[in-house]
Amino acid sequence: MAKVYTDRQDELTIDAVLRRGLRVSGTPKWAILRLALARSLRISTPPDEALDRRESAQGGGEYALEQLTGEGKGEEEDFTPLFCALLSVYHDLDLFADDENFTRLLQRHIRRGLREFRTSWLESHDFHEYLLQELFSDVHIAKKADDGMSQGSIRLALSEIGVSGEIVEQLDGPRLIRFHVRLRDAKDLDVLERGLEKLAFTLGLGEAGVFLVRTQEPKVAALDVPRPPSSWKQATGHDLRQWLALSPSEWRLPVYLGQDVIGKPFGFDLAATPHLLVGGTTGSGKSVCLHAIILSLLSRLTPDRLNLCLIDPKRVEFAPYRDLPHLYGGEIFTDVRDSNEVLKKLVTLMEQRELALAEADARDIDAPAAKSFGWPRIVVVVEELADLLMQSGAIEEPLVRLAQKARATGIHLVLATQRPDAQTFSGLLRSNVPSRISLTVQKSAESRIILDETGAEKLLGRGDMLVKLIGSPARRIHGVFAGLDDIAFAIAAAQRRFQ
Ligand SMILES: Nc1ncnc2c1ncn2[C@@H]1O[C@H](COP(=O)(O)OP(=O)(O)OP(=O)(O)O)[C@@H](O)[C@H]1O
Ligand SMILES: [Mg+2]
Structure with a gap:
């Protein structure tokens, strides 16, 4: 039965992630191994042979593919073909025809991912944030580059409609950015309300509008400004x-x-x-x-x-x-x-x-x-x-x-x-x-x-x-x-x- 082996250091890392990182009780160890795989796949160079290991070392662990990829568990839970496709694409090899090589590469990736966790995650930092950064960092970058909706452009657009204000907070929502603007004068709120269409036009928003939401504070207005659909976070x-x-x-x-x-x-x-x-x-x-x-x-x-x-x-x-x-x-x-x-x-x-x-x-x-x-x-x-x-x-x-x-x-x-x-x-x-x-x-x-x-x-x-x-x-x-x-x-x- 094919297995993935880890060493003592890997086991300590898994333990640290479970107890001080994820902190979701009942999470199985193999879940961390899957995260490690995801982490390794984000690195563009292949993992090296030094990570190979054919038996468990003292203090190390061994994981059957049944646990890791769901091999042999029936259609609904068996992700082996998916894992195999991922690694085949990554390495440009047909791993469907080569079980041994598949398991070896899988192990290399998992162990490299664990090594990454060990060396780049500081336990004082939130592990969830760290993962988000590591696994989806370019998604964030793309979003920022796409947004085109900086505080500067909002400030400029506001001044064009004769409203001066200071942006005191920015909240990124699934489809909009909410800017909290502190106005110089509560009277500016009416000017802002009347100028919303022009504001949207200045920001190049087309048909979509900027929504003004009043807040508890009379001088602070919330402006909901849409982001382009490519950066929306869709609920499923x-x-x-x-x-x-x-x-x-x-x-x-x-x-x-x-x-x-x-x-x-x-x-x-x-x-x-x-x-x-x-x-x-x-x-x-x-x-x-x-x-x-x-x-x-x-x-x-x-x-x-x-x-x-x-x-x-x-x-x-x-x-x-x-x-x-x-x-x-x-x-x-x-x-x-x-x-x-x-x-x-x-x-x-x-x-x-x-x-x-x-x-x-x-x-x-x-x-x-x-x-x-x-x-x-x-x-x-x-x-x-x-x-x-x-x-x-x-x-x-x-x-x-x-x-x-x-x-x-x-x-x-x-x-x-x-x-x-x-x-x-x-x-x-x-x-x-x-x-x-x-x-x-x-x-x-x-x-x-x-x-x-x-x-x-x-x-x-x-x-x-x-x-x-x-x-x-x-x-x-x-x-x-x-x-x-x-x-x-x-x-x-x-x-x-x-x-
Ligand atoms: N919540 C949503 N998130 C993302 N996309 C959506 C959502 N709702 C609708 N869409 C997109 O809009 C399309 C049309 O949606 P839907 O069929 O519900 O419209 P409708 O109002 O029922 O239209 P019609 O009046 O013609 O029946 C969907 O196929 C989908 O692509
Ligand atoms: Mg319909």
Whole structure:
């Protein structure tokens, strides 16, 4: 069985990284060996023969490939071909045909990486920071070079609009840089506000805007200035799963949408919202946002506690969920007549639940007296409201009824639409769907229709959004992008839990 050998010094390094570097309890030793490999691969010259070792020395260690690369562990956990491809490319050799050489080179890299840790990481320094620097340093350099958004250029642009101020802080977020500017005079805030468009123009930002956010201090303004997309940090399905794992346990329907301006995950309890409108122009990221909502809901709720009623007149977007055990009615509704039927059925269900609640003297589904009913919450997600309403205006009636009263019975609406105009989003629906998400829109008037305020016309697209939940001011969020793989992953997990 092929093995990688280390010597005593290597073992001491592994130990130091585990105990004083990573400090994540339960991390196995082989994880450090993998980090060492990554470190070594960042060095452009090949590791030398002096690192070869055919047996374990005193105080040294030995690691089976089974641990290191997952060899023989089956498709999901075996990364051997990946490791082999990495080293083959690095050394310009076909290591797939030469197991012995593969193991030898793997060992050389691992031992060289450990030696790097030993010689260049100072234990007084944060190991995570060190790794970030060592493994991704050029990514940082590229980002800085790309940014073109220095404090100097901001200062210059400010002076062009007649505002003088001192930049007192700079926070680098996933897509923006937030500059805190201390103004000479609080009155300058108005000048700044009026000059934002010119400021964006001077900075060469095109359509994307600079957002002004007031801070606690009257003279300090926060300016959110976008970076070019090449330097964005994109949140993924993996991030989403991590956020959800840490979501507050009292949230009944936990949902995470993405990260805020400085990179903090943004989530909320949909049960408290309680209905949601998602608007935005074509390609702005509505469907991606709906997927994030659905995947969030699926993360810990089994079908006995959550049903999803998915309505998709476009027919394609929700298709990946067709085998989900949570589907209300067992299918995805794509036809307008079926959609109307199922919504009417939900209205009936709502009325039955209302009656049962009244008899039990319970105010809503969360009341202690309602617990014994064991009702699942139902979230209705409509992928394109305007399409449905254009096909049949009749659908508005059950939607309005649900929006008006369903929250107490644990039925919630999430409605997405490209065209949130008076026709699709009528007064009655509007006033009963109080929480809104606006992705990028074309005109400020559209932003006003969705959010009752302007701003969404200056967003950056690709899931950039303003989120205004009931009772809270609008917040800028950069949406998480979960792909088809993440959807498949969530469905498989849901099915496993259900069986
Ligand atoms: N959060 C995000 N992060 C990065 N890219 C995104 C994000 N959201 C959307 N995008 C990009 O924008 C594309 C369009 O997104 P999406 O399909 O969700 O738009 P849409 O608003 O539903 O459009 P339509 O109204 O035409 O259905 C995606 O394929 C993706 O490339
Ligand atoms: Mg869409």
